[in-house]
Amino acid sequence: MKREGLILILSAPSGAGKTSLCRELFKTFPDMKESISFTTRSPRPGEVEGEAYYFVTNEMFDRMVAEDAFAEWAEVHGNKYGTALRTLEDARKNGIDLVLDIDCQGALRLKEQLDGGVYVFIMPPSMVELRRRLEHRSSDTQEVIELRIARAADEIREARWYDYIIFNDDFDVACRELAAIVIAHRRKTFRMLEKVGKMFDI
Ligand code: 5GP
Numbered sequence: 001m002k003r004e005g006l007i008l009i010l011s012a013p014s015g016a017g018k019t020s021l022c023r024e025l026f027k028t029f030p031d032m033k034e035s036i037s038f039t040t041r042s043p044r045p046g047e048v049e050g051e052a053y054y055f056v057t058n059e060m061f062d063r064m065v066a067e068d069a070f071a072e073w074a075e076v077h078g079n080k081y082g083t084a085l086r087t088l089e090d091a092r093k094n095g096i097d098l099v100l101d102i103d104c105q106g107a108l109r110l111k112e113q114l115d116g117g118v119y120v121f122i123m124p125p126s127m128v129e130l131r132r133r134l135e136h137r138s139s140d141t142q143e144v145i146e147l148r149i150a151r152a153a154d155e156i157r158e159a160r161w162y163d164y165i166i167f168n169d170d171f172d173v174a175c176r177e178l179a180a181i182v183i184a185h186r187r188k189t190f191r192m193l194e195k196v197g198k199m200f201d202i
Helices: 018-028 058-066 085-093 104-113 127-137 142-161 171-186 189-198
Strands: 007-011 037-039 053-055 070-076 079-084 098-101 118-123 164-167
Touching (some): 007 085, 007 104, 037 058, 058 070, 070 085, 079 085, 079 104, 085 098, 104 142, 118 142, 127 142, 164 171
Antiparallel strands (some): 037 079, 070 079
């Protein structure tokens, strides 16, 4: 019996520290894979095709939507982002544990359709701290920062239907909490039976 891969869905408002948490997660669990999404946004400096994203035109994206190629997709900050159905299917059947960094709309669509995903919401310590991080970190205009804060408030209201919520006020604690969730789901009996079965192999 092949072990079923874990699908870990992470969402967070921008400024909550999800990128750093993800980086740490892949250090702790090097065998976990990042789901590469399709997007219509342009690559940022340093972003490589097929690493951060598959960068596609609007037409290409719409064609994929029409062909039901996406498990979920959503429009975020004026660009479209989607997770290919194929990415999830391949990971699941090959027993690969996959991490999806997707927004709340996409996560909700997945939750409605996909059995067995694990949904984790990363919270900033507070709205005051979120504002401080957004103002310090980027060259964004005040208008963009206000938009991000309003959007963050909307996203935080969505946290209630996630399976887990992690407050990222102490980074090391948050990393340990995320790792604990992964370990618990990796040790679910149905994911261990393949290994148990091998105990009887000679
Ligand atoms: P960025 O453009 O900064 O890389 O990502 C912007 C937002 O899009 C982030 O909140 C990220 O989680 C979300 N995102 C990235 N890929 C996907 C995807 O495949 N589906 C959905 N729904 N959101 C995504």
